[in-house]
Amino acid sequence: MIHANELVVDNFAGGGGASTGMELGLNRHVDIAINHDPEAIAMHKANHPETRHxxxxxxxxxxxxxxxxxxxxxxxxxxDCKHFSKAKGSRPVDKNIRGLAWVAVRWAALVPVRVFMLENVEEFMTWGPLLEVAPGQFKPDPQRKGETFKAFIQCLSTGLDSAHPAWEEIRTALGDGFPYHxxxxxLGYNIEHRVLSACDFGVPTTRKRFFLVARNDGAQIQxxxxxHGDGLKPYRTAAEIIDWSIPVKSIFGRKRPLAENTMKRIAKGLEKFVFNADEPFIVPEQAAIPFITEHANASGQRNMALDEPLRTLCAQVKGGHFALVTSHVIKMRGTNLGHGAAEPLHTISAGGLHLGEVRAFLVKYYGTSHAGSCNSPLDTVTTKDRFGLVTVHGEEYQxxxxxxxxxxxxELYAAHDFPATYKISHDMNGKKLTKRAQVARVGNSVPPTMARVLVNANVEQPLLSEIAA
Structure with missing residues (x-):
C-alpha cells in the first residue's frame, strides 16, 4: 500500500496510460507527472487534474x-523505446535517448523510492555500448549486447565495479555532482524483470513489453x-474495439486511387482472412448496418444499406437475400498483411495511422451470367476470378x-483498454487535438491494465513489517 506521506510519480507520463493504471490499482491519483511534450501533458492534465505536472x-x-x-x-x-526497438531496423540510434533509463537510477539515488517499475521494449535487455560508424552516427556494438543493461541492474542492486566500461556513459548521463559512490x-534494490503480453491480461492487443519491478522494503516481488489464453478466458479481440457504426469507403472509384501496394495488400489479406479462412469473421448482426456502393456507373454511384434489396446491382437477389459482411484488420507496415478480426489487435505504434479495417460485402451467388459484372471491381485487386467467391457455412457468396x-x-484507445470516458480529442482548455497527436499518445502509452495488474500484485500487498506487527 502507499503510505499517507508517500508520493506516486510518473516519469515519461505521456498521455496517461501508466498513470491511469496506477490510479485504478491504488484508488488514488498520481502526485507528479513529467513529460517534455506539451501535447502529452495537455492530455494528461485533462484526465488527471489533481496531478502536479x-x-x-x-x-x-x-x-x-x-x-x-x-x-x-x-x-x-x-x-523512450524507439532506439532499442527492432522496428528501428538498421537506422542510426541516438545515444542520448538510449541513456534515458539512467533517470530511474537518478531518482532512486537522490530521494527515497520504495518501489519503482520500468517499462520498455524487450530489446531493452540488449542495451550495450555503441560504435560510431560515421561522424555523429552510432550503431549498437554486436559483440557487447546487454553489457550496459547488466551495469544498470548492478547499480540499482549490488553495486558496479569502478573499472566497469559503462561508467563513461553513466557519468555522461548523470553529470557532475552526482553521488557515484x-x-x-x-542502491540495494531487489529486482526482477519479465516480458509480458498485454493480451494475456485481458487487453485486446498483442503488445509485448519488458517490465521491471524493483523494491527495497523487504517485500517479495510478485x-x-x-x-486470458489457452485454458483461461478467451483472448479479447480486435472485433471488440472496432466501431461498426463507422462506414468504410469503397476501395474502387476514389478520386485519389489507393497505392498499388495497398491494393496488393488488400488482395492478399482477403485471400488469407476471407477466401481461404475456414470461418471468415462476419460482422455482428447487432452492429449498425453498413452500406455498399454500386460501381456499375462510376459517375453516379449509389450507396445503399445492406438490409435493403440490392436493386439492380445483381438482379438475381432483387427483393430478398440479406447480405453478409466480412471484416479483417489491415496493417500498413512492411510485409505484414494484418490479422483476423477475431484476434487481439497488433501493437499500436506512435508513428502514425497504420492499422485499418477491410470489409468485404457479400451476397449469395447463384452462378448466373451476372456474376461476371459483379466480379469486375475485384479484378482491380486481383486477376484470379475465384477470388470473387467465398464459402460461408457451406454456401457460396459473391x-x-x-x-x-x-x-x-x-478505437485504438479501446484496444489499449483505456476507460471509455478517457478524454482524447481535446485538452483541458478545450483545444482540439489532431488525429496524429491522439494516435501518438496511444502508441506511446502503457495499457492501463498492465500498470494496474502490476500495482495490484506488488504495491497493494501488505509489507513484511506490517505482517509481523
Whole structure:
C-alpha cells in the first residue's frame, strides 16, 4: 500500500496510460507527472487534474525539489523505446535517448523510492555500448549486447565495479555532482524483470513489453497471474474495439486511387482472412448496418444499406437475400498483411495511422451470367476470378464491394483498454487535438491494465513489517 506521506510519480507520463493504471490499482491519483511534450501533458492534465505536472525534460526536474522532502512510494518509468526497438531496423540510434533509463537510477539515488517499475521494449535487455560508424552516427556494438543493461541492474542492486566500461556513459548521463559512490556500493534494490503480453491480461492487443519491478522494503516481488489464453478466458479481440457504426469507403472509384501496394495488400489479406479462412469473421448482426456502393456507373454511384434489396446491382437477389459482411484488420507496415478480426489487435505504434479495417460485402451467388459484372471491381485487386467467391457455412457468396478505412483514435484507445470516458480529442482548455497527436499518445502509452495488474500484485500487498506487527 502507499503510505499517507508517500508520493506516486510518473516519469515519461505521456498521455496517461501508466498513470491511469496506477490510479485504478491504488484508488488514488498520481502526485507528479513529467513529460517534455506539451501535447502529452495537455492530455494528461485533462484526465488527471489533481496531478502536479512538469512539462520539462526528465533531466531538468530535480527529484529532491519535486518531492519537497516526502518519500516516493511508487515511481513509474517508461523511457523512450524507439532506439532499442527492432522496428528501428538498421537506422542510426541516438545515444542520448538510449541513456534515458539512467533517470530511474537518478531518482532512486537522490530521494527515497520504495518501489519503482520500468517499462520498455524487450530489446531493452540488449542495451550495450555503441560504435560510431560515421561522424555523429552510432550503431549498437554486436559483440557487447546487454553489457550496459547488466551495469544498470548492478547499480540499482549490488553495486558496479569502478573499472566497469559503462561508467563513461553513466557519468555522461548523470553529470557532475552526482553521488557515484552510491552506485559503486549499489542502491540495494531487489529486482526482477519479465516480458509480458498485454493480451494475456485481458487487453485486446498483442503488445509485448519488458517490465521491471524493483523494491527495497523487504517485500517479495510478485507477478500478476495470466488471466486470458489457452485454458483461461478467451483472448479479447480486435472485433471488440472496432466501431461498426463507422462506414468504410469503397476501395474502387476514389478520386485519389489507393497505392498499388495497398491494393496488393488488400488482395492478399482477403485471400488469407476471407477466401481461404475456414470461418471468415462476419460482422455482428447487432452492429449498425453498413452500406455498399454500386460501381456499375462510376459517375453516379449509389450507396445503399445492406438490409435493403440490392436493386439492380445483381438482379438475381432483387427483393430478398440479406447480405453478409466480412471484416479483417489491415496493417500498413512492411510485409505484414494484418490479422483476423477475431484476434487481439497488433501493437499500436506512435508513428502514425497504420492499422485499418477491410470489409468485404457479400451476397449469395447463384452462378448466373451476372456474376461476371459483379466480379469486375475485384479484378482491380486481383486477376484470379475465384477470388470473387467465398464459402460461408457451406454456401457460396459473391463479393460485390470492398471497403477500407483506417482505425480511429477512440478505437485504438479501446484496444489499449483505456476507460471509455478517457478524454482524447481535446485538452483541458478545450483545444482540439489532431488525429496524429491522439494516435501518438496511444502508441506511446502503457495499457492501463498492465500498470494496474502490476500495482495490484506488488504495491497493494501488505509489507513484511506490517505482517509481523
Amino acid at each position: 512538469y512539462c520539462e525534460s526528465v533531466w531538468d526536474v530535480d527529484p529532491v525539489e519535486a518531492c519537497e522532502g516526502r518519500p516516493v512510494g511508487l515511481a513509474w518509468f517508461s523511457p 552510491m552506485l559503486e556500493k549499489g 507477478w500478476p497471474e495470466q488471466t 463479393i460485390i464491394d470492398i471497403g477500407m478505412r483506417m482505425l480511429e483514435p477512440h
